Amino acid sequence: ICTDTHTPYSGMLPGYIAGHYSYDQVHIDLRRLAGFAGARYFRDEVVGLDRAQRKVLCRHRPPVAYDRVSINIGSMPAVEGVEGAAEHAIPVKPIRRFNERWLALLERVRRHAGRTTIAVVGAGAGGVELTLAMQYRLRGELRSLGRDPDELRFHLFSAARDILPTHNASVRRSFERVLAARGVVIHRAAEVCAVISGQLS
Numbered sequence: 001i002c003t004d005t006h007t008p009y010s011g012m013l014p015g016y017i018a019g020h021y022s023y024d025q026v027h028i029d030l031r032r033l034a035g036f037a038g039a040r041y042f043r044d045e046v047v048g049l050d051r052a053q054r055k056v057l058c059r060h061r062p063p064v065a066y067d068r069v070s071i072n073i074g075s076m077p078a079v080e081g082v083e084g085a086a087e088h089a090i091p092v093k094p095i096r097r098f099n100e101r102w103l104a105l106l107e108r109v110r111r112h113a114g115r116t117t118i119a120v121v122g123a124g125a126g127g128v129e130l131t132l133a134m135q136y137r138l139r140g141e142l143r144s145l146g147r148d149p150d151e152l153r154f155h156l157f158s159a160a161r162d163i164l165p166t167h168n169a170s171v172r173r174s175f176e177r178v179l180a181a182r183g184v185v186i187h188r189a190a191e192v193c194a195v196i197s198g199q200l201s
Contacts, residue, residue: 001042001056001064005030008095010074017102018133019140084195092126109138115151119200121192123158124166128175131156131184154184157200159191 008016012026034041042064048057055063074093079085090101109116118138120131131154139149156163156179163179163186164172179186194201 001044001046001058002030003043003045004096005041005043008099010095013092013095014129014133017130018136023099082192082195085192088195088197089121092130106138106141109152110141110145113147115153117153117155119155119157121157121200123156123160123163123186125164127156127158128163128179132178132182135182135184150183154182155187156184157187157190157192159189161189163188 006027007030008027012021015021016023016026031041042058042061044058044061046056047059049055049069050057050063053063053065054067054069055065056069057063077091077093079089079091082089085091090098090105092098105118116138118134120127120134135152135154138152142149142151158165162172164175176186192200
């Protein structure tokens with residue numbers, strides 16, 4: 001049971017953002033996968049569980065009975081905990097919505113003459129990968145248009161003192177060198193508490 005028939009493989013998202021993979025290459029056709037596995041696929045949203053009756057409650061279809069249930073929803077950024085984030089930020093998940101807004105940003109950068117500043121909040125592996133992937137793709141887009149790729153400015157915000165806080169010191173140092181060489185400004189111990197149009201605080 002899933003809201004999207006074509007679901008992205010999140011591990012390939014940075015490669016897609018960088019332009020290395022197409023949309024189809026990073027998406028799984030759940031209908032075909034379910035058929036191959038001998039399972040039924042329902043395109044719907046799960047809104048609850050009736051544990052007493054052992055039923056999955058769906059928004060648009062009758063409940064689905066189960067003997068065992070596996071819940072695999074992935075993580076979602078807690079944008080409601082940051083003032084203004086829901087209105088002015090682009091959360092990575094759900095990825096379908098992120099893709100729509102990423103394509104809009106790509107088009108905006110192509111059309112916007114002059115400097116564009118992009119801030120990425122979160123300096124774990126996902127944030128670092130996405131920063132580098134976006135920078136790679138967008139600089140390439142500007143070059144292909146005959147424009148100066150240095151029109152782009154990237155800032156990476158880490159609530160912790162270090163980037164990649166769950167990685168070892170050698171990995172952190174390696175990526176700090178890469179980010180410095182690529183001109184990404186790192187903000188350390190800089191937890192973002194509010195987002196307004198064009199500004200983080």
